Amino acid sequence: MSARHKPLQNAVFSAVAKLARSSPGVNEGLLKALLRRDRVKSLAMPSRLELCPAEDVAEGTALKVEKDGLTLAVFNVDGEFYVLDDACTHGPGSLSEGYIEGDVVECNFHNGQFNIRTGEVVLPPCMVPMKTYPATVEDGKVFIEV
Numbered sequence: 001m002s003a004r005h006k007p008l009q010n011a012v013f014s015a016v017a018k019l020a021r022s023s024p025g026v027n028e029g030l031l032k033a034l035l036r037r038d039r040v041k042s043l044a045m046p047s048r049l050e051l052c053p054a055e056d057v058a059e060g061t062a063l064k065v066e067k068d069g070l071t072l073a074v075f076n077v078d079g080e081f082y083v084l085d086d087a088c089t090h091g092p093g094s095l096s097e098g099y100i101e102g103d104v105v106e107c108n109f110h111n112g113q114f115n116i117r118t119g120e121v122v123l124p125p126c127m128v129p130m131k132t133y134p135a136t137v138e139d140g141k142v143f144i145e146v
Contacts, residue, residue: 083135
């Protein structure tokens with residue numbers, strides 16, 4: 001952890017310790033373990049992640065990108081870029097390999113559908129919305145914040 005994040009980590013751990021002391025049955029060690037250092041860092045400042053050149057994702061298509069432990073689907077809908085987790089919430093389908101019509105993607109596994117812009121379920125059997133990431137394009141490259 002960088003020196004600039006250390007004060008935040010210490011403040012969080014102090015708050016956890018205070019909570020544990022004032023709440024019978026709360027395990028301070030367990031709470032601290034749940035707040036691993038990398039999670040505390042992510043609370044402090046989102047980091048930008050460069051995914052791909054925008055030109056690699058033609059309008060109406062998707063691209064699977066694996067970066068920093070994430071497997072993502074980058075979509076180009078009418079010139080706007082949207083990023084979702086690639087793995088369907090219902091099964092082993094890959095959304096980047098799904099059928100795209102407008103702003104809806106159909107999973108290639110059980111044919112469930114999701115709204116690309118919001119991640120919301122459009123058609124079962126999928127029931128759980130997709131995780132979305134705010135995307136920006138700068139200097140011709142697609143970025144997200146994680």
